[in-house]
Amino acid sequence: MSTRIPLPYSPKVLELFRNPRNAGSMEDATVKATTGSLACGDMIAMYLKIDDAKEVVLKASFESYGCAANIAAASILTEMVKGKTLHEAWNISWKEVSDELGGLPIIKYHCSILAVGALKRAIRKYYRHRGLRPGWLPEKPTKEELQAVEEEKFIERLYGRASEGKLDEGNRSRS
């Protein structure tokens, strides 16, 4: 099998994996956004119910196709955004998500980046649909959004390389 390193997950990751909070789609969601892809083996859908007047997240839910860390990151983020203004929600960093989970292993950082990326995409989509752009919402994509795009594109490059049959470890590491 592939080269492996141990994954010292925190008890919190296991708890959320076992009993994920806010799992499943949301019938009355105001907005939904997805990051990742089936081919990446990593996909998060984020649903938000938003109070239009106050611009506050009333509730959030998620769906995840991914590893235990992916499920836990998406789940904890739906808890973290509840009751927050969209501005506050926007400012949640992937590091805060990781910390909230008791610290993800380094190679699982991308799971919390993907979750935050999905949240940011949902917030952007919400304002785009309303034809608004608050001052705090940056025009350029953030690191998390860029990384989500990067991950989605990554797979296309992989498919190219796999077909050339050059899958050695040396050229496979990603930062």
Add this chain to the structure above:
Amino acid sequence: MGSELEKIRGFLRAHGKPEREVYLDLENSGWVPPQVVEAMLPYFNKYGYGHPSITNRRGWEALEALIEAREYIAHSIGARPSELVFTHSGTEANNLAILGAATANKNKGRKILISAVEHYSVMLPANELANHGFKVVQIPVDSEGIVDLEMLASLVDEDTVLVSIQHVNHEIGSIQPLRSIVEIIRDKNKSTIIHTDAVDAYTKISLDVERLGVDLLSLSSHKILGPKGAGALYIREGTKINRILYGALSTQQYWPGVENVPAIVGFHKASHLALEFMEDHVRYMQSLRDKLLEGIIERVDKVLINGPTGNKRVADNVNVSFLYVEGEALTVELSLRGIYVSSGSACTSRILEPSHVLLAIGRKHEEAHGSILFKVSRYHKPSDIDYVLKQLPQAVRRLRFLSPLKT
């Protein structure tokens, strides 16, 4: 946040010990039967704990155990004891074979052929040689993981110094037609050195180096319910090979340092236990394998069998992709239910790419991500398989429910 140690301890506490446990991760390692442990124990503190190449009684006792093990294991593959070198793992045996044979014979040619589904301990040393003047070419495999024989024939030429093709694939259990492979290679180039990584074949199919006609063959102790820390390389008499490690002389020409005598004693005992009634064990493992495979297909929808079925598949291997489920999550979910397996998913690996074996047989990334590898043994009971078949559909259902990819 706590140290790594606190984290893993907390994690294990949170995980808990499931009431029923079925260990099926024998690809990656396994338990050691009590008879093997018993055989090893005296060599830690009663006798034979000396250095086998030193002239005192404890050393001679170690030497006796070493010679016994070498004789037994060599004969079990149709080799002479002088043709067997003990290493500390299968990885080391494969590294010695690839690096040692290629560099010692570079006057014969610079081309190395390996199959596209080799273990990393063959693939990565070969790739390393590509940085040192060798040309490495991968031979493609078909959808069952069997080497393309026509392609092989067209690739072997005057410049081919070494060919390495495993006997049984470690992930998908494909049994290569090794005799035909050797004939094809010899027909094209008589001086090409042929290596086979037989760590997943040993004790599951009968091996005879004379009948197979290979020059080098790797074995590993922990793949046959022996202890970790012992492997072996068969080197046909007359095959030129370079050492790859340097150190104090031991009893062995090609491997310096103190032999791991207790592990080698365990390796010997484990071989003996597995080989004594091998045909019965194999038939039994086949019945468990097919029970598991057929049971999964019956109970879970949207699954793909990875690797061949029937006689082309080794007796202990079951590898299935559960579509729309990510394999690492499934290993964790199954672990919580006391079922211990591994996955070829990207998420279980440091490099975040799925198994190269599954990609080589044409699986798409999303199909490889959901793969689970089970290995049965002669110690498993049909009721263990029943337990897996009861838990597995529930585990898959739970994760599919969480997934945005509604099926």
